[in-house]
Amino acid sequence: MSQNIQASMASSLANSTALSPGGKLRQALQEKCVAVPGAFNALVARMAERMGFRAVYQSGAALSAGLAALPDVGLLSQTEFAEQGRYLAQAVNIPVISDADTGFGEPLAVERTVQLYEAAGLAGLHLEDQELPKRCGHLSGKSLVSTEAMVAKLHAAVAARRDPQFVIIARTDARNTSPGEEGLTAALRRADAYFNAGADLVFTEALESPAEFARFGREFPGRLVANMTEFGRSPLLTVAELEACGYRLVLFPVTLFRVAMRAVEQSLLELADQGTQTGFVGDMLSRAELYELLGYATYDQRDRAYFGSPNSSAPLA
Numbered sequence: 001m002s003q004n005i006q007a008s009m010a011s012s013l014a015n016s017t018a019l020s021p022g023g024k025l026r027q028a029l030q031e032k033c034v035a036v037p038g039a040f041n042a043l044v045a046r047m048a049e050r051m052g053f054r055a056v057y058q059s060g061a062a063l064s065a066g067l068a069a070l071p072d073v074g075l076l077s078q079t080e081f082a083e084q085g086r087y088l089a090q091a092v093n094i095p096v097i098s099d100a101d102t103g104f105g106e107p108l109a110v111e112r113t114v115q116l117y118e119a120a121g122l123a124g125l126h127l128e129d130q131e132l133p134k135r136c137g138h139l140s141g142k143s144l145v146s147t148e149a150m151v152a153k154l155h156a157a158v159a160a161r162r163d164p165q166f167v168i169i170a171r172t173d174a175r176n177t178s179p180g181e182e183g184l185t186a187a188l189r190r191a192d193a194y195f196n197a198g199a200d201l202v203f204t205e206a207l208e209s210p211a212e213f214a215r216f217g218r219e220f221p222g223r224l225v226a227n228m229t230e231f232g233r234s235p236l237l238t239v240a241e242l243e244a245c246g247y248r249l250v251l252f253p254v255t256l257f258r259v260a261m262r263a264v265e266q267s268l269l270e271l272a273d274q275g276t277q278t279g280f281v282g283d284m285l286s287r288a289e290l291y292e293l294l295g296y297a298t299y300d301q302r303d304r305a306y307f308g309s310p311n312s313s314a315p316l317a
Helices: 003-017 021-031 041-049 060-068 077-089 109-120 147-160 178-194 211-219 239-245 253-276 279-284 287-294 296-305
Strands: 033-039 056-058 096-099 125-126 169-172 201-204 223-229 247-252
Touching: 003 021, 021 033, 021 125, 021 147, 021 169, 033 056, 041 056, 041 287, 056 060, 056 077, 060 077, 060 253, 077 096, 077 109, 109 125, 109 147, 125 211, 125 296, 147 169, 147 178, 169 178, 178 201, 178 211, 178 296, 201 247, 211 239, 239 247, 253 279
Parallel strands: 033 247, 056 096, 096 125, 125 169, 169 201, 201 223, 223 247
Antiparallel strands: none
């Protein structure tokens, strides 16, 4: 047996015994609280991986805005989410978590959502308990499905996953649908019901103070997701502060998208005003930096090898 075939077989065996995406996410969560930046395209996901992040997130808000210039009100489909999620998952070796809105329908639709997301290589998803049309969790005007309806969706999600390591996160928006203590109590009650229905983690949306985060952490230590989105109802706490409260995963869903869009806006203004990009070339990734991030050289080398010239390579311009 040739060395190449032996190496190929060894590689296949290693891949078959490797952790699944969900398994990788669970392993990371066991080690410490995981900071998860939103990656609005595959190259951003790869850059986050290079920077040492243990997971990335596909935000419904960033996807709707960036892909289709639409608000986050449930207008994209489950197949669009799964297709875009596949690009992220294929670009990195770290796990990718994705927003799944309300599951794109009732429990049978939730089953298909889980199966599509798993097939796309995603590590997990979160389902929210809003009615359609849904809203950003930090805006008013939301309404919720009943606890029983959400529990049914979670039962469907748990039953549909082929990999038991695939992570099911339940999001509750109850805190912001009633004032004060009433909303907080409702959110706590729903979180308990969602854990009992099989959710691995609960995402408590739009908490309004460090004390509220701490209260949830005391009730459900080590099983919570925090959303550190900007310009919302929640204070911007650090990952270390949230870990101390008992949180295990912290999302930064639209942070990088907002920064990138501001940079694009400023560059467009200067280009329109000056008629040249020379004033902001220094703010760009260079051609060599971009090609290195893309792994351009390895594609070039493989292409030449297929034509019988494995040792030849052309310099990158």
